[in-house]
Amino acid sequence: MIDRPGNENAAAGTPETAAAPSPPVAVVVGAGPAGILTAVGLARAGLDVHVYERHPSPLVADSSDKHRAFVVMLHPRGRRALSEAGFDVSAFGGADLQPVQSMAFGAGSTLDTWSTSFPEPRLVGSRHAFCRSMVAQVEGMGLNISWHFETSFESLDLERKTALFCSEKGHGGSGSSSPRGHVPRGGVTEQRYDLLVAADGGWSRLRRAAERQAPQLRSSMEQATARYKVFEGLPAADGFATNQMRALAASGAGGFRHAAVAFVLADPASGACRGVLSMDEHAWNGLECAADFECLISQQFPSLPAAWRAPLAAQLEQRPLAVSGMRVHASQLHGPSLLLVGDAGHGVTPRTGNGMNAALEDAWLISQLLKESGGDLASLPEAFTKACLSDAQALLWLDANAAARRGTSAWGRLHPAALLSGASMVGRGMLSKATRGYVRPGSLQLMNEGCAPYADVKRQIERDRLLLSTVGAPLTATFALLTTVAAVAGRLRG
Numbered sequence: 001m002i003d004r005p006g007n008e009n010a011a012a013g014t015p016e017t018a019a020a021p022s023p024p025v026a027v028v029v030g031a032g033p034a035g036i037l038t039a040v041g042l043a044r045a046g047l048d049v050h051v052y053e054r055h056p057s058p059l060v061a062d063s064s065d066k067h068r069a070f071v072v073m074l075h076p077r078g079r080r081a082l083s084e085a086g087f088d089v090s091a092f093g094g095a096d097l098q099p100v101q102s103m104a105f106g107a108g109s110t111l112d113t114w115s116t117s118f119p120e121p122r123l124v125g126s127r128h129a130f131c132r133s134m135v136a137q138v139e140g141m142g143l144n145i146s147w148h149f150e151t152s153f154e155s156l157d158l159e160r161k162t163a164l165f166c167s168e169k170g171h172g173g174s175g176s177s178s179p180r181g182h183v184p185r186g187g188v189t190e191q192r193y194d195l196l197v198a199a200d201g202g203w204s205r206l207r208r209a210a211e212r213q214a215p216q217l218r219s220s221m222e223q224a225t226a227r228y229k230v231f232e233g234l235p236a237a238d239g240f241a242t243n244q245m246r247a248l249a250a251s252g253a254g255g256f257r258h259a260a261v262a263f264v265l266a267d268p269a270s271g272a273c274r275g276v277l278s279m280d281e282h283a284w285n286g287l288e289c290a291a292d293f294e295c296l297i298s299q300q301f302p303s304l305p306a307a308w309r310a311p312l313a314a315q316l317e318q319r320p321l322a323v324s325g326m327r328v329h330a331s332q333l334h335g336p337s338l339l340l341v342g343d344a345g346h347g348v349t350p351r352t353g354n355g356m357n358a359a360l361e362d363a364w365l366i367s368q369l370l371k372e373s374g375g376d377l378a379s380l381p382e383a384f385t386k387a388c389l390s391d392a393q394a395l396l397w398l399d400a401n402a403a404a405r406r407g408t409s410a411w412g413r414l415h416p417a418a419l420l421s422g423a424s425m426v427g428r429g430m431l432s433k434a435t436r437g438y439v440r441p442g443s444l445q446l447m448n449e450g451c452a453p454y455a456d457v458k459r460q461i462e463r464d465r466l467l468l469s470t471v472g473a474p475l476t477a478t479f480a481l482l483t484t485v486a487a488v489a490g491r492l493r494g
Contacts, residue, residue: 023048024194024377029153029206034342034359035199036134040085041367043143045375052165054152058132071263071276074123077451078357081364092133097125098268101243109251111239111303124245156209158336165189195377197339202326202347207340214335222327224349228278229319231312236271237305250300258283262301278324290317325349327396333388334381346392351402358395394454
């Protein structure tokens with residue numbers, strides 16, 4: 001059941017209905033992709049689900065969440081989770097959500113350094129676009145879900161199993177109309193629950209409130225140093241195909257030492273390009289006007305079309321600066337009748353490209369655990385941590401190591417971890433192809449092309465590094481020497 005503004009909940013019912021036992025109440029805080037998928041799984045298990053989200057509904061045209069970074073890619077593991085829950089991913093669409101067949105990487109001075117093709121097209125778009133497509137499909141599922149948009153979490157009482165929410169748009173919030181189980185208090189709503197799910201991101205207010213009442217639940221946050229700004233509506237240009245996403249690293253000209261990358265995607269209908277520019281937070285200092293941004297673009301990304309520089313600089317001057325994620329390490333993924341889903345329990349930066357996909361897997365796993373336990377809510381929180389924690393910790397490890405593996409300069413790629421990872425991926429790729437899949441592919445393919453547990457990916461990387469650093473030490477040293485010579489020669493020619 002989807003509550004609409006102005007609709008009334010069918011709470012009265014007949015005497016027979018009133019006498020029937022009420023289903024357990026599940027409260028999901030956060031209506032991102034993971035929160036929506038969690039709500040669907042819980043509703044299919046027979047729970048009365050309430051979803052609270054501080055932003056407006058993604059179906060509202062002026063939703064304030066629509067300008068978040070578009071570089072969110074749906075991998076096979078995320079697609080599997082959505083499909084298992086009954087979503088038709090092939091029907092996802094919209095102006096800012098489109099399939100791409102490949103991804104190309106380049107330096108600031110060249111469009112193409114290398115590229116990778118996907119066996120199946122990958123959906124790329126904004127978080128808002130995924131949420132909009134998901135909510136639109138949930139409408140036709142006939143599930144017992146009540147939505148409460150523009151309603152923020154305020155406080156929590158774990159012992160009484162109640163949470164307070166504050167409407168940011170009049171009484172009850174948009175998409176809500178005095179749902180069952182609530183005690184209205186002006187602009188504040190008290191919600192009783194049997195299961196509480198934190199799906200409100202790395203800054204999760206719900207998780208932090210729970211930590212103050214549950215000593216066993218502890219977390220640490222490591223803020224990402226990168227910041228980003230989005231841009232859109234740039235004219236179509238040669239070299240930017242509509243079925244390919246491009247990632248361009250800064251050229252490093254003029255002693256520029258900051259990590260910077262521009263992601264660009266062309267609209268399939270018009271060819272107009274949009275994207276995001278991500279840089280180290282210190283690199284944004286001193287960029288105050290359009291002329292500053294235009295100078296940065298021309299120096300660090302000279303391969304971008306000259307016609308883009310002025311309009312792109314004007315947009316970068318006006319757009320707000322946003323944080324590109326953080327790492328969240330939680331001691332466990334549950335508390336009393338509480339689950340931490342996605343970034344709320346294991347937040348990662350965009351480096352691995354797996355944040356949303358891992359969160360969707362969390363949501364899918366909740367429904368699987370409920371099926372296996374026969375709907376036992378009491379055992380669900382501990383079972384969730386037992387099933388997910390090792391994978392969550394492995395993903396955090398992969399995220400922390402991704403910077404070395406994806407060095408943004410020739411010198412960055414000479415980092416020992418990057419060399420070992422590169423040698424492992426090349427060697428495994430050749431062996432996997434020669435043995436027709438008998439030998440597992442490299443870590444990136446294993447993580448992004450399939451649905452292998454992150455813990456398995458981590459173990460494979462550690463084994464390969466150990467092998468290459470011992471048995472393959474001479475080969476690694478030779479490879480490093482040749483790469484160094486090539487890099488020096490390239491700089492001398494430049």
